[in-house]
Amino acid sequence: MQKTSDIIWQDVQHQVLFEILDLLKEPDADRQVLCRLEAYTEYHFTLEEEYMLALDFPGRDAHVESHEFFRKEISQLVRDKQEPDAQFREIIATFLTEWLTRHVFGIDKELEAFILESSAK
Numbered sequence: 105m106q107k108t109s110d111i112i113w114q115d116v117q118h119q120v121l122f123e124i125l126d127l128l129k130e131p132d133a134d135r136q137v138l139c140r141l142e143a144y145t146e147y148h149f150t151l152e153e154e155y156m157l158a159l160d161f162p163g164r165d166a167h168v169e170s171h172e173f174f175r176k177e178i179s180q181l182v183r184d185k186q187e188p189d190a191q192f193r194e195i196i197a198t199f200l201t202e203w204l205t206r207h208v209f210g211i212d213k214e215l216e217a218f219i220l221e222s223s224a225k
């Protein structure tokens with residue numbers, strides 16, 4: 105994935121998320137990959153949300169709501185009793201990658217600009 109942010113932690117964490125999503129597309133991917141995706145997503149979203157709260161970011165509610173959608177999608181997949189087959193995983197991974205791409209180049213860019221302006225990076 106191309107660079108997503110001028111804030112190093114934000115870009116690095118986005119790159120890791122895209123890497124995990126790529127792993128999910130591998131034929132031998134298993135539930136472990138989904139669990140890793142869930143844990144790392146939580147780690148990344150929580151950190152962004154801590155910045156929003158600390159800096160009193162005006163777009164906080166909409167941004168958290170967007171995170172909640174992604175959290176819910178992943179947690180549903182993790183809780184699902186049935187192990188997803190390769191074809192289903194591919195569909196999931198593609199959908200989540202598209203969602204995340206829109207998120208990091210959309211709403212995350214507003215947060216990035218706000219953090220850079222506040223010089224709290």
Ligand SMILES: [Fe+2]
Nearest residue numbers: 118152208212
């Ligand atoms: Fe992000």
Ligand SMILES: [Fe+2]
Nearest residue numbers: 152171207212
């Ligand atoms: Fe975000």
